[in-house]
Each structure stands twice: as C-alpha cells, then as structure tokens.
Amino acid sequence: xxxxxRRSQFITTYGPGAxxxxxxxxxxxxxxxxxxxxxxxxxxxxxxxDLRLSQTLLNGAGIFRxxxxxxxxxxxxxxxxxxxxxxxxxxxVRHQILYRKTTSDNRACPQxxxxxxPQDAWRQARQQAIRFVQACGAGHLDDVDWLGLxxxxxxxxxxxxxxxxxxxxxxxxxITIACPxxxxxxxxxxxxxxxxxxxxxxxxxNRDRPGCGEPARxxxxxxxxxxxxxxxxALTIPPxxxxxxxxxxxxxxxxxxxxxxxxxxxxxxxxxxxxxxxRLLRQxxxxxxxxxxxxxxxxxxxxxxxxxxxxxQHDLLLQEFNALxxxxxxxxxxxxxxxxxxxxxxxxxxxxxxTIDMRQGLRLRVTPINRLxxxxxxxxxxxxxxxxxxxxxxxxxxxxxxxxxxxLFGEGIFIDLHIDPISKTLASEGGASASWFTxxxxxxxxxxxxxxxxxxxLHPMFVWWHTLAHRLINALSVDSGYSSAxxxxxxxxxxxxxxxxxxxxxxxxxxxPGGDGTLGGMVALVPEFERVLDTALRDIDSCSNDPLCDEExxxxxxxxxxxxxxxxxxxxxxxxxxxxxxxxxxxxxxxxA
Numbered sequence: 001x002x003x004x005x006r007r008s009q010f011i012t013t014y015g016p017g018a019x020x021x022x023x024x025x026x027x028x029x030x031x032x033x034x035x036x037x038x039x040x041x042x043x044x045x046x047x048x049x050d051l052r053l054s055q056t057l058l059n060g061a062g063i064f065r066x067x068x069x070x071x072x073x074x075x076x077x078x079x080x081x082x083x084x085x086x087x088x089x090x091x092x093v094r095h096q097i098l099y100r101k102t103t104s105d106n107r108a109c110p111q112x113x114x115x116x117x118p119q120d121a122w123r124q125a126r127q128q129a130i131r132f133v134q135a136c137g138a139g140h141l142d143d144v145d146w147l148g149l150x151x152x153x154x155x156x157x158x159x160x161x162x163x164x165x166x167x168x169x170x171x172x173x174x175i176t177i178a179c180p181x182x183x184x185x186x187x188x189x190x191x192x193x194x195x196x197x198x199x200x201x202x203x204x205x206n207r208d209r210p211g212c213g214e215p216a217r218x219x220x221x222x223x224x225x226x227x228x229x230x231x232x233x234a235l236t237i238p239p240x241x242x243x244x245x246x247x248x249x250x251x252x253x254x255x256x257x258x259x260x261x262x263x264x265x266x267x268x269x270x271x272x273x274x275x276x277x278x279r280l281l282r283q284x285x286x287x288x289x290x291x292x293x294x295x296x297x298x299x300x301x302x303x304x305x306x307x308x309x310x311x312x313q314h315d316l317l318l319q320e321f322n323a324l325x326x327x328x329x330x331x332x333x334x335x336x337x338x339x340x341x342x343x344x345x346x347x348x349x350x351x352x353x354x355t356i357d358m359r360q361g362l363r364l365r366v367t368p369i370n371r372l373x374x375x376x377x378x379x380x381x382x383x384x385x386x387x388x389x390x391x392x393x394x395x396x397x398x399x400x401x402x403x404x405x406x407x408l409f410g411e412g413i414f415i416d417l418h419i420d421p422i423s424k425t426l427a428s429e430g431g432a433s434a435s436w437f438t439x440x441x442x443x444x445x446x447x448x449x450x451x452x453x454x455x456x457x458l459h460p461m462f463v464w465w466h467t468l469a470h471r472l473i474n475a476l477s478v479d480s481g482y483s484s485a486x487x488x489x490x491x492x493x494x495x496x497x498x499x500x501x502x503x504x505x506x507x508x509x510x511x512x513p514g515g516d517g518t519l520g521g522m523v524a525l526v527p528e529f530e531r532v533l534d535t536a537l538r539d540i541d542s543c544s545n546d547p548l549c550d551e552e553x554x555x556x557x558x559x560x561x562x563x564x565x566x567x568x569x570x571x572x573x574x575x576x577x578x579x580x581x582x583x584x585x586x587x588x589x590x591x592x593a
Contacts (some may be wrong), residue, residue, distance in 0.1 A: 004076065007066045011231065011378045011406045012573055016393045017141065017204040018227045018381070020083060025126030026221060027083040027205040028444055031204040032395035032404075036082045037067060041305045041404040043395055044280075049249035052319070052376040053234035059392060062251050063377055063405040086203050087221065088141045090128040091165055098146060098177060099162040101125040111164050111430050114397055131370075134196055135226060135383045136216040139391035142201040142209065144218055147201075148194075149186050150179050158182045192218045202391070217384070224572075230390045233576065234316060235507075236373035237323035237491070238332055240302050241346040242290050248304045251400065265289070265297040314456055315526035321505060323392055324414045328353055328367040345373040345409075351521075358532055359591045364533070367414040368523035374511045377405035386578045410511025411522045413529075416492075416504070432585035433460040435554050437500065447557035457581045461502035462493045463561075466577065467587045468536070469506045470568045476508070477534035482521070485571040486510050541588055543567040554583055 005014060014020060016031045032038065043064040069076050089100050092109035099110055106114045108124040115121045135141045151158055158181055168174040168183075174187030195215035201207075219226060230299075241466060247253065251276055262268050269289065278458065289297065310316035315429035326332075331350030347370040356364045380392040394401040439446040440458040448458060456462055469489040477484035488511070493504040510522050525532055543549040544566045553562035561583025563569060569579045 007068065008376075008406045010066055010081075011229075011404060013229065015227075015229060015378050015381060015404065017139075017202060017391070019086065019221050021222065024123055025129045026059055026086060028086040028203045030084065031202075031393065032402075034082060034204075034206065037080060038397075039137060041067070044251050047250055048375060048407050049246045050236065051240065051245075051249045051254070051304065051361075052232050052309060052316060053232065053377065055376055056316050056379065057232045057234070057313055058379070058401075058403060061401040061403055063375065064395070064402045065406060066404060084206075085126055085129075087132045087133050088130055089146060090125045091130045092128055096165045097162050098130065098165045099125075129221075130290070130364050131220050131222065131461075132218050133221045133226070134198070134216045134218050136198040136214040137196070137384050137388040138210060138212055138214045139202070139381065139383050139389065140198050140200050140212050140214070140216065141203050141226070141383065142199045142216075145196070145199075146177060149191050150177055150542055151182070151186055152186070158184075190452045204393075209228050215287060217412070219384075219477060225384055229378050230380045230382060230577075231376060231378050231489070231576075232313070233374060233376045235320050235547075236345045236375070237320055238327070238346060239299070241373070242296070242300065243345075244296060245299045245303060247285055248300050250281075250285070253285075254304060257301060260455035262301060263298065265292070265294045266296060268301065271589065279466055304332055313454070317490075317492055318494060320490070320507075321494060323414060324367070324369075324492075324505065324507065326415070327369075328365060340365055345371065346575070348369040352526065354529065354535060355528060358533070359537070362417060362590070365416050366526055366529050367416075368526045369412040369414055369507070369509065370520070370523055371530065372410060372412055372509060372511065374408045374410065375405055378405050379403050386580070410509055411520065412507050413509075413522060413526060414505060414507045414510025416506075431589050432554060432583055433464075434584060435561075436460040436463050436583065439554070440500070445556070456493055456495055457577065459493060459500075459502055460586050461495065461504045463581055463583050463586045464590065465504045465506050466491050467495065467563075467568060467582050467584060469508065470542065470570050470575070471536040471587075472506075472508060472532065473570050473574055474568075475532050476525070478535060482510070485573050487522075488574050489576060492578070504577060537591070540567075540584060540591070543584070549584075 010209055014029055016029050017027050020027050021028055043062060046064040048063040048065050048068060050063065053092060054060060069080055071079060072080065074080065075230050089098060090108070091098050092112060095109055095111040097111060101108060102120045106116065106118050106121045107119045108115065108128065113316055115124060132144055133141060134144045146163055147159070150163060150198070154590045160181045164178040164180055166178060167174040171189065173187060175188040176185050177188060180183035195217065198212035198214050198216035199209040200212035201209045229379045248257065253272065256271055258409065260271060262271055269286060272281060272286050276283050276296050310319055327348040330350040332346055348367060349370065352368050354366045357364055358364050382388045382390055394403050433515045436458060437460050439448065440455060443455055443458060469491060473484050473487045473489065476487055487508055490507040490509070493502050494508065495502040543564065545564045549562050549564045549567060559580035562585050565583035567584060568582050572578060
C-alpha cells in the first residue's frame, strides 16, 4: 500500500534513508537517483530559488521541490517516490520464530500454514518485520546480523532456516535467541549494549556492503535518533523579496546573467528567448518579466549578480537580523505578488510595532511580521547522536548538486531589546552566564569542537534569547491555542569578538503549508503580548523536576544548563538547535539582578 506524506514532512522528518512505517510494514525511502522522480524531468524544472541559501549554506547547490501527484496528473494512490522493504528479518510472535523470507512461495513464517498467494506471504512477512536494526555514527544502517550474533565463537557453517525467539516480558534480558540446529544462543539484553561490526550499508542505495571501521549498535527502528534530519533554513529578506527576484534567481536565468553583460529589460528578454526555444525555460516566465517595469528589472538584475552574499550561516543570520531590525525601525511595505491572491513575501507595518516593559528595566520591542517567506532545505541526516557526522544526500544532475526543499509562507513576531541584558551578568563571577562566556572564549576546554562559525551558540546572549524563545513558545501553546509544534524559532546574536559584548533577538513564526501560519493569528497577539510574556516568565524560577533541574549546571561536555521537558524543551520541529544551548539560570540572572 502507498504511504501518503505531505511534501513538507519529507523535508522536516523523512527523506532518503528514513524508515517509513506503513500498513504493510516498514520501508526505506530510496536515494534520489533511484526514486524515480527524475525519470521524466530535471531538478531545474522543480526549482525553488533562494540565492542566499544556495550560495552560502549549500555551496552553490540548487534546491528542488518534490512534485505532487496532482501536479503530475496522477491519482493520490500512485507512488511517486520509490521505497523498498526494510528490515528484512521478521518475527512471528505466534510461533516465536525469527526468520528472513527470501523465496517467492506462499509461506511467511516457516511454521505458519500456507497463505493463498505469494503476495499474501510477502505482505505477512513485512507486517511481522523485526523492530530492531543496527546503526553506526557514520550513518550506516542495516539488519542486525542475527545469525552471526548467535554463532559467535561457534561453527561458521551452521545456517539454519530460522532462529528461535525465546522469552519475553518487559526487559530485553529476558529474551534469548537460539539456533534450532546447533543449540547455541545469545541473550538480547547482552548484545543490545555491545559494539558490533558495522556492515557499511546505506539502505537507501541498492549497493554492496563495503564495511566500516565505526562500531554499530542495536537500536529500535522507530527510535528518533535512527535518522536525525539535517535542515537549513533561510528567510527571504529585502531587497530580494519580489517574485521578479525569484524568476531571475532560477538556475538557468542566473547562469545567463553571470556569463553575459545584461543591464536592461530588453537585453534580458532577448537573451531568454533562445532558452525558451530550446525548452529550457517556460514562456510564461518571459511573459511575466515583460509585465515588470524597466526600473524593477534593472534593480533585480543588480541584486541577482551582486556579491553581497553571506560567507557562512552566522553571516546569513546577521543579514536577517539587520533586515528585521531595519524593518522594525522603518517598516517594510509589501511587494505585490504577480499571482492574484498570493501573499507578499515580506511585510512590516511600522505603526504596529510595540515596546513592552520587562523586569529590571529591560524593554522589549515587539514587531509583527505580517508576511514572510521561508525556504527549508534538507541536506542529509545524522544517525545515533546529533554531534555525529552528516551524511549528505544530494542529487547530481551532471552539472550541479540539488537538495530537496520546501517553500513556506507565514507570519511571525520579531522581538529584540533596547538594553543589553547580559553585559552586567557577565561580570558576576560564578554565575551561569560566566560559565557560558568562558565556554565561548575557549570551546575546546569545555569539550565543544564545533566549527568556528557555530561558536556563537555558546555565548550567554545566545543562551538568553534561546531560553526566552522556548518559554514564549510554550506560553503561546497554552495561552493562544497554538500548538508548540506549529511555532518555530530563529535566534539572532551579533557578537563583538574583541570585547564579547553582544546584542540579539528572536523571531517566532508559523509557516507551514495549509497550517495556521497564514491567517494573521500570530500577529494578532502583538496588541496583548504582555499576557503572553507574563505567562512565559511566570514560575521561571521553579520547575516540577526541581531540585534535579535547578541543580543542573552547564559545564564541560554539556550542551545545557538547567533545562528539561517540564520547563524549557520543545518539539524538535520547533527548535533549530535540537533543544541544546538552554539554561534557565542565564535568564533568571538578568531578571532578578
């Protein structure tokens, strides 16, 4: 049976190498090259444009969207994207038999009665798929070598048709796996915690197992850390906020602008006509450019070929931070969309910006972002731990790499401060802020070997804003009816590397296809944001897990201070930083000093 997924789910949760649970058993999503989506089309035909994201975080790679069944003229039950069965081992709980079906007969479990057809037998075997697999930190995933585990140190030529699964109950130590031929056995509880040889397999590829030097561990196939998506996100900010910019940033158009000297509207139209004749560009794109003014086209050309692009993720965030602050100061009128009824890509009304008094003389500026555009891209995944290496999954069309993405429209609230709340706490010796500041000065000493451009996450200003963002997300879910999973965060900090002084802000936004992020429900909370803030800061000094939570302190090899699911942690889809770099004590020090 075909499993139906929203295209945004593919980006945020699934993707190549993910195990997809369905009515007919688990399946692995194939790599793009074997998926079938590019059999009759090129990724450039499905392009999503965001020049800042492509040139910075994707190293020049393109972004493509997954085609929908309706777009392809296919019924919803038709499988657009290919998968295959995984894991291959199955467990018959009726006869307590662990088996691997390899023949196309009408039997699944060797001791179960025959089924009406081979298809029924395969379906039953898939529905009985074992829930344990093995994975390693390098990103490999495979079936557990059950035969090898049972026969370790025993006869190598013993190849039974199945294994016996003995015991049960609530603990793995009560389960024994035995060979019916040589009678050797092993306890699952013992091998579950042991390092095992890794086969080196990436199940999304139909390739041989080359082996791997990393140790593998047994893990349940439904565990959240079997596949941790690696996602990068960018906001569309002025001046590149018009539909005309989206057209000129298309790969084929952008290549033309870079390779040739084009400065006027007519020169651009003349240069695009050969692409239309070769069917590399749709005529509708040229027609839309014709409707634009000469001044708008020339400005968009300059923006597209401009070298004012961020060098890394931190610079990209700083550009967005500066654009949001500028919009809060001066407003940002929307550019009308070429499509009637379509939302603008960025809009801030200056008269709607508010300033709210906080504790200890701090003043929050609350800016409603009536419309915004977000591009979210999945570059690959990690397995087992968020700190493990990323397995990149891009499609190579022979000239360029392409990553899957989704284009979202929504709304949000940008919050920043007129007064730096951290500067006075950094000087307090022994405080939580001081520990984070020391870690920012010397990450290696605290066991953080992150790349240099990610060092800013250890700064207490980042921790302060990140902690406040999580409190506000939880307050929104309680006070406004928004689910916490529907609100996303974006944390901004601007740090002076010489002095350590910093400023910052946060953007809380909703942007999801068909969700509640496009009807004004978020920005409608700005006139009464004091109530949301009071809910967020209420009982910040206590937690239902205290004293355990309160006694937790940030230190070497830690990524959090006082933070747990009862007080700070939110849905992984809401937090860009996997619920790390949080500490209630940092926020409390500035509010109670």
